[in-house]
Amino acid sequence: MASPEKDQAPVHPPPPPDPELVSYPPFFLQCNAGVGGAPPPPPLPPRAISSFDVVAIDLQRLDAASLGEACREWGLFRLVNHGIPTALKVEIEAEARRLLALPFDAKAARFACPSIAYFWGTPAMNLPLKKLNWVEGLHIPLANLRSDRSAVDFDGFETFRNLVDEYGRHMARIARTLFDAIAVDLNLDRTMLSSYLLEDDGTFRIYRYPKCTNANDYLAMEAHTDSSILSIVNQDEVGGLQIWQNDGWFNIEPISNTLVINLGDLMQAISNDEYMSIEHRVSVNESKARVSLCYFGFPTDSCSISSAKYRKFTYKEFKMQMQEDIKAFGSKVGLKRFKIDAQNA
Template identity: 50%
Template sequence: MANLESFPPLFRQTTNPKTQPNDPDEPTKWNPDSDPLLPVIDLQCLNHESLGAACKDWGLFRLVNHGVPTTLLSQIQDHAKKLFSLSFESKQALFTTPISYFWGTPALNPSGVPLSGGHQNINRLEGFNVPLSQLSQLEAEDPMLFTFRPLLEEYGGHLARLATTLCEAMAKTLKLDPKQSESCLSISTGLVRIYRYPHCSSNDHAWGMDVHTDSSVISILNQDEVGGLQVFKDDKWFPVKPISNTLVVNLGDMMQAISDDEYKSVKHRVKVNEHEERISICYFVFPADGGVIRSSKYKPFTYSDFRAQVQQDIKTHGFKVGLDRFKRGETLLE
């Protein structure tokens, strides 16, 4: 069992955690025994038709034969567990720049702390934010960080390769012109977020992460053996069960806009486990900040515009509005 001192103080309490608010898109109860046949994409023999169908129907797929060494996936997970086992105060002191520590929300403000001030809005998670392009600035005097840095650099290289290969295939399937394809993705924006979801046995409605879509072009997930990820499709929630040596790829808001809504940015959430903590490692990649996304469905915007609007909406309204802010012909209340 994890040392309680390693958790943020709020998570050490025995009071019931936050419960999931009513979701208007959830007319049916999630069935934990359901096991959907999620699309599987084989990177060694990449079929563009199958990839396009997965992106249209699910916005998510399992990736096999991805070429990331199994040993590296295990090493990243094991090292993450060691770092999370440090005391809460140690993590706050040790992780400042470029790797930052956060808890309570996956959305970071400039200071790296939860954007929401109310305890009732705090998700049951903590994590490390790793901008891969800034790893060279890491002064790893601590031995744990010293050994983690080369693992992250190697991992980032593999994930950049996967993201580039997949996005190039998606661009061809969508028949994007070369100029559009070039602006789809900027590997220099790649970042890794490492999450820990503490277990919670006191309430069966404990949520590690609320319903959301990613703001990325694509996100690539390496999850441990503890389940919890759920995706929304056909008015139902489905579990994405962990399968050894596979990665889970989901599309974000930027890919939905780039595809003119042909591909979907999938809604997903994370439920905490009653008995075991869960660790997941997710790679996110975005368009270049200055690259303009042009679409018949949306007003021209850059990722910088989108990111600023999301930050403003979270600050003002407490939630992300997302692509609806940029739809053509629609006016939203400020």
């Protein structure tokens, strides 16, 4: 007769908990586990068809006509020879991953000052969007980062501040160079160029898209257009950025040492709809978290924008209307509010 010890199956210790999960917003953990009263996700729109071959623009050999063609045809392009040191991207990504890997409660408590703010679920900063975005990140107004010397309660903040400041200056250089070439293509009023783009006061956001066991049920970022003049995206190797073209979603694959530039609503208005603000979204990855470095260039608040297709409005009015729409409807209405033939909802 076999001994009881031999009949028993070997006991294996449970796998150690994933340390990364400590940093996730609790609501994400509930959705992943399907517990805690998390609502079922809404049906997702169609998945991406294939990859999109994005036209490349060389910043060192910038041609206004070629740039204008990309802006008219697609509303985005890939930028090469941009001059950002590879080491800088590596360092700032490492710092971003370190900071966003902090426990959730620590992030929410520490990042709450004029120069840096933590968000999750939506980058709209406390505005109630209709859909949960599977995203968290740091919102950094670059002008505030340089002027705000208040103490921030975490080790290494000065190192992080200096890295972001250096990166932001590269973003300002790139944004101004591109916009000046765009101004030539569109024959814009030269006296308006400084108010159309306040490049040194741009917004920098670090996005982390946590991994999601139910990757087919959520989007990391819902479909939208940016409200900027232009946006500069520096992807990591994970990928997930998608654009809407020709009645379908297409992947924008990450390519090392390149940037993805997409145009925003205000650039479309300034161009009188010659250029298009590209609709895009971000998919969720089941096994890897994704980090993206994003810069958004805007006009001055008092900048007056008008063209044959839009009534005259300032950037400040545009922001206020967008915030009112998000509060009322859960999503922005955007340029439709300012079309000359538009009937306001």
